Amino acid sequence: MLEVFKLLMIAMLTSNVVFSLPYGVCSYLGVSKSKKSAVGMGFALTFVAVLASIICYLLNKLLVLWNIEYMSTLCFILVVASVVQFVEMFIKKFSPSLYKSLGIYLPLITTNCVVLYICKQVVDMDALLGGLSLTNSIGGEFGDFIFMLVYSIGTALGFFLALYIFSVLRERLQNAPIPKGFSGVAVGLLCTAIMAMIFMNGLVGIF
Amino acid sequence: MKKDGKLATFVNPLIRENAILVNLLGMCPVLGITTSLNNALGMGVAVIMVLFFTNTFISLIRKWVPNEVRIPVFIVIIASFVTMVEYLMKAFTPDLASSLGLFIPMITVNCIILGRAEAFASKNGVVDSMLDGLGTGIGFLISCLILAFFRELLGTGGFTIRNPFNNELLFSFLPFAEYKMPIFVQSSGAFMMFGLILGVFYCIRMMMDEHKKEKAKKEAALKKEAENGAPVKEVK
Numbered sequence: 001m002l003e004v005f006k007l008l009m010i011a012m013l014t015s016n017v018v019f020s021l022p023y024g025v026c027s028y029l030g031v032s033k034s035k036k037s038a039v040g041m042g043f044a045l046t047f048v049a050v051l052a053s054i055i056c057y058l059l060n061k062l063l064v065l066w067n068i069e070y071m072s073t074l075c076f077i078l079v080v081a082s083v084v085q086f087v088e089m090f091i092k093k094f095s096p097s098l099y100k101s102l103g104i105y106l107p108l109i110t111t112n113c114v115v116l117y118i119c120k121q122v123v124d125m126d127a128l129l130g131g132l133s134l135t136n137s138i139g140g141e142f143g144d145f146i147f148m149l150v151y152s153i154g155t156a157l158g159f160f161l162a163l164y165i166f167s168v169l170r171e172r173l174q175n176a177p178i179p180k181g182f183s184g185v186a187v188g189l190l191c192t193a194i195m196a197m198i199f200m201n202g203l204v205g206i207f
Numbered sequence: 208m209k210k211d212g213k214l215a216t217f218v219n220p221l222i223r224e225n226a227i228l229v230n231l232l233g234m235c236p237v238l239g240i241t242t243s244l245n246n247a248l249g250m251g252v253a254v255i256m257v258l259f260f261t262n263t264f265i266s267l268i269r270k271w272v273p274n275e276v277r278i279p280v281f282i283v284i285i286a287s288f289v290t291m292v293e294y295l296m297k298a299f300t301p302d303l304a305s306s307l308g309l310f311i312p313m314i315t316v317n318c319i320i321l322g323r324a325e326a327f328a329s330k331n332g333v334v335d336s337m338l339d340g341l342g343t344g345i346g347f348l349i350s351c352l353i354l355a356f357f358r359e360l361l362g363t364g365g366f367t368i369r370n371p372f373n374n375e376l377l378f379s380f381l382p383f384a385e386y387k388m389p390i391f392v393q394s395s396g397a398f399m400m401f402g403l404i405l406g407v408f409y410c411i412r413m414m415m416d417e418h419k420k421e422k423a424k425k426e427a428a429l430k431k432e433a434e435n436g437a438p439v440k441e442v443k
Binding site for chain 1: 395
C-alpha cells in the first residue's frame with residue numbers, strides 16, 4: 001500500500017509532469033488565464049487521461065500479441081482523439097450544464113502532450129517503476145494494473161495542481177507592476193521556474 | 208521587411224512569425240530537449256522533416272478530405288510520419304534517439320504541426336505548403352538553438368558537440384567548467400532561460416516598432432514640409 005501511495009505522490013509532486021519534464025506547457029500557459037477555466041480543464045484532462053490510459057494499456061497487450069508495437073503512437077493518438085470525442089458526446093447528452101463549463105476545453109485535450117505521455121509511459125510498467133526505484137508490491141498483472149491506474153491519476157492530478165497554482169498566480173500578476181516586455185507569458189515562465197525549483201529540488205527528499 | 212509571394216511564405220516564419228517565440232506554440236520539446244546544442248539540432252531536424260512531409264502530403268490530399276473528419280485524418284498522417292522519423296532516428300542515430308527519448312513520439316501532439324496543417328497546408332498549394340513547412344521548421348530550429356546555446360553555456364560551462372551518427376566527440380570547448388550552474392540543465396533552468404529570452408525578444412520587438420513609428424512620423428512631417436513649399440530634405 002505504501003508503494004502505491006509513494007507512486008501517487010511522486011507522480012503528482014516530485015516528478016510533476018509540467019515542472020520536471022516539461023510536457024503540456026502549451027495548455028499550461030494557454031488555459032491559465034482564470035481560475036475557473038483552469039479547474040474545468042483540470043477535471044476534463046484527468047477524466048480523459050485516466051480513461052485513455054486504461055484503454056491504451058489494454059490495447060498495448062494486443063499490439064504486443066500481434067507483434068506490431070511500432071504502431072503504438074498511431075493507435076494511442078487515435079484512442080485519445082476518440083475518447084475525447086466520446087466524452088464530449090457523453091457529457092453533452094447527459095449533463096448539459098457540465099458540458100457548458102467543460103465543453104470548450106475538451107477538444108484542446110487531443111493535442112495536449114500529457115495524455116499521450118501517460119499512455120506511452122504506462123505500457124511498460126516495469127521500466128516505469130524501475131525508473132522511480134519502486135517495486136510492484138501487489139504483484140502480477142493485477143498489481144501492474146493498479147499501479148498504472150494510480151500513476152495516470154497522479155500525473156493528471158499533478159498537471160491539474162500545476163495549472164491551478166499558476167492560474168492563481170497569474171491573476172495576481174495582472175495587477176503587478178512588471179516591465180512592459182516581460183508582462184504576460186515571460187514573467188509567467190519565470191514564476192514557473194521558481195515553482196519548478198520548489199517541486200523538483202525542494203520536495204525531492206521527502207519521498 | 209514585408210515581402211510578397213513565395214519568398215515570404217518561407218522567410219516570414221523564420222523570425223517575424225516564429226511559431227515558438229511569437230505564437231508560443233509547441234513549447235514542450237523546446238523546453239525539454241535544449242539541454243545541449245546536439246539535442247536541439249537533432250530535435251530541430253526531426254521537426255523540420257515531419258513538418259515538411261506532413262505539410263506536403265496534407266496539401267496534396269486536401270481536396271479529397273471531407274471537412275468534418277479533417278482533424279483525425281491530419282493526426283493519423285502526422286502520427287505515421289512521426290513514427291517513420293522515430294524509427295529512422297533509432298536506426299541511424301541511436302544515441303541521439305535515446306537522449307531525446309519520449310520527446311520524438313511526442314512530436315505527434317506538438318501544436319505547431321497540427322497548427323500549420325490546419326491553418327496553412329489545408330488551404331494552400333503544394334509548393335507554398337512545402338516552403339511554409341521548411342520555414343516554420345527552421346524557425347523552430349533557430350529558437351531551439353538560441354535556448355540551447357545559453358543553457359549549455361551556463362549549465363555545463365562550454366560546448367560539447369558529438370557526431371550524431373557514431374557518437375564520436377567532434378568538438379569540446381569547456382572554458383568555464385569550474386563555474387557551471389547545473390540548474391540550467393534542469394527544467395527549472397529551462398523555464399527561467401526561456402522566460403528571459405522571451406522578455407528580451409519582446410523588448411527588442413517593441414523598441415523596433417517604436418523606432419519604425421517615429422521614422423514614419425518624421426517622413427510624414429518631411430513630406431508635409433515639401434508640399435508646403437519648404438526646401439526638400441533628403442530622406443534616409
